[in-house]
Amino acid sequence: GENVEQHPSTLSVQEGDSAVIKCTYSDSASNYFPWYKQELGKGPQLIIDIRSNVGEKKDQRIAVTLNKTAKHFSLHITETQPEDSAVYFCAASRDNQGGKLIFGQGTELSVKP
Amino acid sequence: DVKVTQSSRYLVKRTGEKVFLECVQDMDHENMFWYRQDPGLGLRLIYFSYDVKMKEKGDIPEGYSVSREKKERFSLILESASTNQTSMYLCASRNQGRGYEQYFGPGTRLTVT
Numbered sequence: 001g002e003n004v005e006q007h008p009s010t011l012s013v014q015e016g017d018s019a020v021i022k023c024t025y026s027d028s029a030s031n032y033f034p035w036y037k038q039e040l041g042k043g044p045q046l047i048i049d050i051r052s053n054v055g056e057k058k059d060q061r062i063a064v065t066l067n068k069t070a071k072h073f074s075l076h077i078t079e080t081q082p083e084d085s086a087v088y089f090c091a092a093s094r095d096n097q098g099g100k101l102i103f104g105q106g107t108e109l110s111v112k113p
Numbered sequence: 114d115v116k117v118t119q120s121s122r123y124l125v126k127r128t129g130e131k132v133f134l135e136c137v138q139d140m141d142h143e144n145m146f147w148y149r150q151d152p153g154l155g156l157r158l159i160y161f162s163y164d165v166k167m168k169e170k171g172d173i174p175e176g177y178s179v180s181r182e183k184k185e186r187f188s189l190i191l192e193s194a195s196t197n198q199t200s201m202y203l204c205a206s207r208n209q210g211r212g213y214e215q216y217f218g219p220g221t222r223l224t225v226t
Binding site: 100 | 117146148155156157161163169203205213214217218219220
C-alpha cells in the first residue's frame with residue numbers, strides 16, 4: 001500500500017544550526033506534500049506545504065524541497081530556535097483521495113540553547 | 114480561527130467497555146478524520162467522513178466504528194475496548210473546497226486497563 005518513510009526519528013541541534021528532515025513516498029501519483037508541527041500537548045498544525053509542480057518553497061526560516069523523480073521531499077529549518085523544538089510530520093496525498101493524508105512516522109526535533 | 118475540540122484530554126477505561134470519543138468543529142467543514150498516534154508509527158487513519166452520514170474506512174478500522182449525524186460532530190466508537198487500543202486519538206477537519214489543510218484537535222489520551 002501507499003507508504004511514507006521519514007528520517008531521522010530524533011534530531012538534536014544547537015540553537016542557530018540548521019535542521020533537515022527527509023521523507024520518501026511510494027505512490028508516484030502523490031501530488032501534495034504538507035509538513036505538520038506538533039508541540040507538546042497540542043494537535044499537529046500545518047507549517048508549510050508543496051505541490052508537485054513546484055520544486056522548492058520557502059517561508060521565512062523554513063523551506064521544503066521536492067524531488068519527484070526520486071520520490072522524496074525534505075524540510076529545512078535554518079537558524080533554529082528553542083521554540084522550533086517539536087515533533088514534525090511529513091505527509092503525502094493525491095487529488096482523488098478526498099483529502100486523505102498518508103503520514104510519516106514523525107521526527108522529534110530538539111533545539112538546545 | 115478554526116477550532117476543533119475533543120470531549121476529553123485523558124480517558125481511562127476498562128477492557129471490554131464501550132468507549133465514545135467525541136469531536137466537534139466550528140467551521141462548517143465537510144470532511145472529518147479520526148487518527149491514532151503511536152510512537153514510531155506516526156498518525157494512522159482510522160476512519161474519515163466526507164459529509165454528514167457518510168463514512169469511509171481508513172487504514173486501521175478494525176475494532177472501531179464512527180458516527181456522523183451532524184456536520185459539526187464526528188464520533189469514534191470503540192465497541193469493546195482492548196489494551197492494544199491504548200493510544201493518543203486525534204480528530205481533524207478539512208474544508209473540502211479550500212485545499213488540503215487539516216485542522217487538528219488537541220487529542221485524547223486513552224488508556225485501556
